[in-house]
Amino acid sequence: MSIQWYPGHMARARRLVQENLKLVDVVIELLDARIPASSRNPLIGKIVGGKPHLVVLNKEDLADPHLTRLWLDWFRGCGLPALVVDSTRRKGVAEVPMLVRRLVEDKIASLAARGRRPPNPRCMVVGIPNVGKSFFINALVGSRVTRTGNRPGVTRGQQWVRLARGVELLDTPGVLWPKFDDPQVALKLAATGAIKEEVFDVEEVAAWLAEWLLQSFPASLKERYRLEELPAQGHRVLELIGAKRGLVGPGGVVDSYRAAVHLLKEFREGRLGRFTLDVPPG
Template sequence: MEKRNHDVPLVQWFPGHMAKARRLIEENLKLVDIVVELLDARIPLSSSNPMLKGLIGSKTHAIVLNKADLADPGITREWVEFYKRMGKSALAVNSVQGKNIKELINMINTLTQRQTSKFAAQGARPRNARAMIAGIPNVGKSSLINRLAGSAATKTENRPGVTRAKQWIRIGKNIDLLDMPGLLWPKFDDPIVGLNLAFTGAVNDDTYDKEKVSLLLLDYLKEHYPKLLEERYKIDALPEDTTELFELIGRKRGCIIKGGRVDEEKIITVIFTDFRNGRLGKISLEAPSV
């Protein structure tokens, strides 16, 4: 998404518990065979935590593009191919509907086969693969874990070095999954990253100028997905002025207060909710550059 920097409000949010989340991930990495990094399929670059890359080091690392049901499918396919060209195992999933969940389980088993089978070479039984799913807040980690675990999920025993607050979840017969909290990084150096995280709801809405951010989201949608805006809000022709479009959406959606004025707070909620829940359609905010 290309925007002039002076048009982009500063979005920064790093609540105190994020430091604890980092420590938990760092302390428990030695217990797992693979880190499955969960990204938002609409913003794979912006939702990839640079802090996590440093923590993972040489650990086996797979990429999962979640919320693929909300993203532009053609662009999502480009992202999967992009990561594969970079030498990463990558998969797009829809954790709400369960699409590609079996493929994800197979990928984890395949990538951890060397670690889990080395015990058999020494005469012992192969142990379960140990996986950590990590990602930023609101990327759908809980939904994915619940979908992976299913109704037959059981907590496995506490393992050395794991606090009581952490739990291992048995996935099928061969995978033990370690649940980790969502992790943001202290400063978004690129203002567009902060903006994309605000668009998708990864940062608290109370920490930035919601009106400016909603107008910038409309700018992007006008440029890249105008038909979706027209269809959702029943607009024959989008006005050139984004503020005029903002008010027109409010009137179309009945966001009117005393005196016939539009209720800006309600319009902002409508725009954010429609985008984040996929009511506008399948939309991606980032595409691979190569």
């Protein structure tokens, strides 16, 4: 599947992330719990350098709970602190300030040992488009409307927000790009809504998703669309969905584009169930 992307735009966004990174002690890497691998920027290690970073799996309400547990274990096994959240319901976010503070404990202790008063730990959120950065930040900030003033060095318009435990958060997240080179990754990003629909073939992505559901969760498809029999191919599933939902054009022919849009929408809303498309390595 080909995706039109904009290298200039991506490079600019990454530069901005790198500038803001200089101002923080901890990076919060926000991933989509449905695609923890595909929603990672493979250069994240290089981008954050030696800085401590925390992995947050967002949209846990849409992901398979069993696989989410395996992913958490996997990240922790890699030495990365990780937690899961549902930013729309503010579930899990209260733990974040404590974890951020824990990540800078050594730095604070060494400053204190030298008789210096440690400054408040500062952090920022980075993640790919549509992963939920704005929702996550809003959930974290909650009713803490007292924003601290602009600090020198921060791009105009950006501010620090004081969270619990004295932790400060840069209110503007850093946008990272995923890696589209692997066609499977591109399909998963498109299916979960990380990529704008103008830049990919909606029918191709929906047919791939239908095929994935056919192989992995045929019962969910049958139940949601009241299908008696399942065909062998993804695009045939789309035709059946279109017919069931009355998405037909002149002459009663199923409008496969509308059927594709419908399936993607229902999948993203979690109406077929909770699914995780990436499996942890090993």
